[in-house]
Amino acid sequence: MPIVLDGAGVTVEAPDGPRVLLEPTSLELAERRVGIIGPNGSGKSTLARLLNGLVLPTTGRVLVDGLDVARQGREVRRRVGFCFTDPAAQLVMPTCVEDVELSLRRTEKDARRRRERALEVLGRHGLAEHADVTVHALSGGQKQLLALAGVLAVEPSVLVADEPTTLLDLANTRRIGDLLLGLPQQLVLVTHDLDLARRCDRVLVVADAGVRFDGPAADAVEFYVSSVAGVR
């Protein structure tokens, strides 16, 4: 599904002042796995949040499958799922199955069928035995898996994941990374994990509120390490 930050350039300014969060940016993202890397505070999350309408552009337009994120946000959010860094903020219902059911309320009105589908989703992600467990009793990796399950339950065409492995240990980073990169959906992955970035089809390097490199993963990681991060 093509995602377009239109030709005139998309800009985002901070709501509380003249600070520019993202300088004029024009992009078309059609690859299945797009990575976004860059330092903290560089504008990566702002760019990611534009794609789901969590942040609206100050100038320019963001189009997902031809739909304007600012004008047709509801339709866009049906197509674009979003996964946050901290799953605790994303899990809002008391138990695992209830949280997935909350996602499904929009598409499945029948309560019994909704629960069946939620249990199916949990089973698909290896969380079936935790269906009635309180979300707060899960490990960090399980919480992120559940947050992803809740997003994927409604079968979005695009998944935007904003540093989904930052809070996880190595084993869970690999588990969540493998899950994300193996999804049939288009993935836009913001990450500090360069191993994950290297597995993307295309990687954007964002620094100082702008896209400084855009190309194949290996070249982008090399550019980031040598030019932006300043380490070898």
Place this chain on the structure above:
Amino acid sequence: MSGPLLVGVHRPGSSVLHRLPAGVKLVALAAFSLVVVLTRGLPAAALGAAVAVALAGVARLPWRPLWRAGRGLLLAAVVVAGLQWWVDGPARAVETLLDLVALALAALAVSATTPVNALLDTLVRALRPLRRLGVDPDRVALAFGLAVGGLPGTLALAVETRDAARARGLRTPRAYLTPFVIRVVARAHETGDALHARGIGDD
């Protein structure tokens, strides 16, 4: 399951309370709460508390986690009762304490035996006639669900903030309460973003 996490969490089961429709339980809880609050006198308060304990038993609430989860609330109830003792005397104080325990236990019995989504469906159905007056049943039900679902998370934040203050050697209420309020507000913003991103509330 650790103590504070019991609050507001559905526990699957097959008791009479589990089998009752969510709407019946909600109406009964509202009626019970009104009777407890409006009825005066120690015998009535004792009866209300006894009924609530019986409900908790029928709902098969586990007593040990219930004690761990409820002791903070009980402490608050004791403080309130203490004030009542000072203002209105011992009988009124005991009555207040029993009333608060009865209300908390009855609410826990309902929340433990009813999935939140069943409560939301019931509320949406009940509020549907008010749509003509501009009320959005889905949003009202969602707000209710978030209030119930947010309890364990808020309690977890409180414990984390207390531990962080202790780790820095800070014991004053201000060192604990100020960051706690800030974190709750920040979490509310994050939850709002997450709901927005999931398209919940769009319809």
